[in-house]
Amino acid sequence: MKKSLMLYLFILAILMNVFTYMFYSREVKFGEERYEKTTKKLRDSINLVKTQLTDADYFSLEHNENAQNYFDNSASGGKVILFEKLIPVVTEKLLDLNSNPNGNPYTGQDKIDGKKFIINKVKLLNHRWIIADYSNGDLWGEVLLKYFVDNDDNITFEVNQTWLYQK
Structure with missing residues (x-):
């Protein structure tokens, strides 16, 4: 057992x-x-x-070699502008204009109900175009800007098209 x-x-x-x-x-x-x-x-x-x-990112200065080559003026005796350094400078210059008491002049909008329009977001599309988002707290819009960099590194902007969305 x-x-x-x-x-x-x-x-x-x-x-x-x-x-x-x-x-x-x-x-x-x-x-x-x-x-x-x-x-x-x-x-x-x-x-x-x-x-x-x-x-x-297809439409961005960081990934557009032709637009980057536009800033390489060394072949014609001009100076080279590095796009890596240009992007923050252009963005900062455009956003610094938000401190204007009447709002950023490159939004293409005047004050509405005493609220100024300021640019919130900026994207450099290529060597000539910028798209930006702006608002005054109640209304939002987008603007297409031209920008120019001269030989003295002065940056100028020009409003091409602006759009304000309805509430």
Whole structure:
């Protein structure tokens, strides 16, 4: 009786080990498959976001080599303007005009109900065009500006088109 009990316990222990081994080996395989699926999904998402970012930055001075070459006047004896340094200078100069008591003159809008229009966001599209977002707290709009950089590094702006959205 003692021998048969030991035999049953031994067989039971072997069965428990086999089931435990099968369970954990399948759990590891399942975890690896889940990890691979998640990793593939994340890589696809990252690639999609990169593609969308590239499409969104298509019209920007940072990614337009022809517009960047416009500022390289070294072949004609002029000086070279680095676009990396130009972008913050132009943006800062345009945003500094927000301190005007009548609002930024390059929004193309006068005060409405005593509230001045100021430029919130600026993007240099190329060597000549800027698009900017402006508001007075109640109304929002967008403006398309031309900008010019002369040989003395003076920057001038010109309003080309402005649009004020309705409430």
